[in-house]
Amino acid sequence: MVDLIVIGAGPAGLSAAIYAARAGHTVTVLEELVFGGQVATTPEVENYPAIRKIDGVEFSMNLYNQATELGAKVEFAGATKVDLTGPVKQVWAGETLYEAKAVILANGAKRRKLDVPGEERLSGKGVSYCATCDGAFYRGKVTAIVGGGNTALEDALFLANNCETVHLIHRRDSFRGSKILSDAVIARKNIVIHYDSIPTEIVGESTVEGLSISNVKTGAAETIPVSGVFVAVGLAPDNHLVEGQLELENGYVKAGEDCATNLPGVFVAGDTRTKAVRQIVTAASDGAVAAVNASTYLSSLAAE
Ligand SMILES: Cc1cc2nc3c(=O)[nH]c(=O)nc-3n(C[C@H](O)[C@H](O)[C@H](O)COP(=O)(O)OP(=O)(O)OC[C@H]3O[C@@H](n4cnc5c(N)ncnc54)[C@H](O)[C@@H]3O)c2cc1C
Structure with a gap:
């Protein structure tokens, strides 16, 4: 023993x-x-x-x-x-x-995954599960973050300090996170919020080049050009x-x-x-x- x-x-x-x-x-x-x-x-x-x-x-x-x-x-x-x-x-x-x-x-x-095509292949090549860890590598770039809880909101604000633009993808029409964080995110000029939207694919050859999303209410689909996708779904x-x-x-x-x-x-x-x-x-x-x-x-x- x-x-x-x-x-x-x-x-x-x-x-x-x-x-x-x-x-x-x-x-x-x-x-x-x-x-x-x-x-x-x-x-x-x-x-x-x-x-x-x-x-x-x-x-x-x-x-x-x-x-x-x-x-x-x-x-x-x-x-x-x-x-x-x-x-x-x-x-x-x-x-x-x-x-x-x-x-x-x-x-x-x-880290919970999104389970969408491209996620596994591009993990560590633009797909990250930790904005606090990897956000600084995207200084001046356009990124996306997926999630709607406190971690996603904190991460979006953290990324917004470094990145040119941050696209925040959230599947509902309001955030689950605290009001103070939600208000700060909504007020931030370089955060673009995509409500009612889910990611469908992460695209790119050897590194991330874009994130495809779909609106769950209208079915509208688009691919946002980004060089990093941060996953904050828990x-x-x-x-x-x-x-x-x-x-x-x-x-x-x-x-x-x-x-x-x-x-x-x-x-x-x-x-x-x-x-x-x-x-x-x-x-x-x-x-x-x-x-x-x-x-x-x-x-x-x-x-x-
Ligand atoms: C991609 C990525 C990048 C990150 N980058 C950073 C960074 O730059 N800076 C930073 O501070 N943090 C970073 N983090 C977060 C950081 O890695 C974690 O907070 C930290 O590793 C937690 O340490 P831990 O020992 O508690 O757990 P873990 O690192 O998860 O280690 C737990 C270990 O337990 C083992 N284990 C699980 N179950 C069993 C079992 N039943 N029997 C035996 N072994 C078992 C697992 O295999 C694993 O090796 C990152 C996380 C990820 C996923």
Whole structure:
């Protein structure tokens, strides 16, 4: 049995592993796909403090090397079942059972997709799921953003500061986001709002050249020339693994800034927890907090 199992080797999970290993604990990290998580899929990161610009794969590699060199063990296996309720935390990856005194859940979240032709092919070539991350690459250009909630509205305003024109595509005739944000978007001269409209295709040879949309009321169709399409139709957490054991809110694991869950010895870090800002820096921060609190929990067991 190890001291700590971390589920997920993204920025949150590997940061947790770094802190826990440095605190002298035995740590196993389970990863079902590739280390680095969502970061591994982004060509460039330029908003992580003290790193001016870095390739997502290099960032992920650095994180992985740092965690493993400090002694954390990364197993490439997806957690398929857990029992987190007792003092011995049990995590299965298929038939293999891993046991630990504490667990940090850092399984991230996935950006919802549009599921239109061109989206997959042009992902990372003009199609982005994160305006805060990639918006600065479109300075002076014409872009589109799809969505109508607070994230889409915030992203539209963020893009409008950089881009010549931002086309905002929303499937309803009014926004779901807050009034203050809606008013700010409506007042912005370089945001063109396309209400009652849905995207039907993202066009372009090797990079995005346009977004085809259709009006759901009139059926009118058009292709807007844009060099970037931002998708802000929500994040999708996948917490079926812990359903019934950890408290969830809209699919996210409920936890505050201390990253503690409703179960003793179980912590949650990164995009998978209830929080306002889902970025690498906040995931890393959660990882540190969760690991320090897990370490305190482990020390309390040792003192018993
Ligand atoms: C295209 C893109 C570009 C981005 N660019 C930036 C940027 O420039 N700057 C920025 O700050 N943020 C950026 N973000 C957001 C940032 O990547 C996330 O906020 C951050 O990665 C969250 O880290 P995390 O560790 O919580 O989750 P994730 O990165 O999602 O990592 C979770 C990991 O857990 C693994 N996992 C899931 N379920 C299981 C399981 N059952 N068993 C084992 N492993 C499991 C996943 O495979 C994954 O590796 C970007 C996101 C995307 C999608």
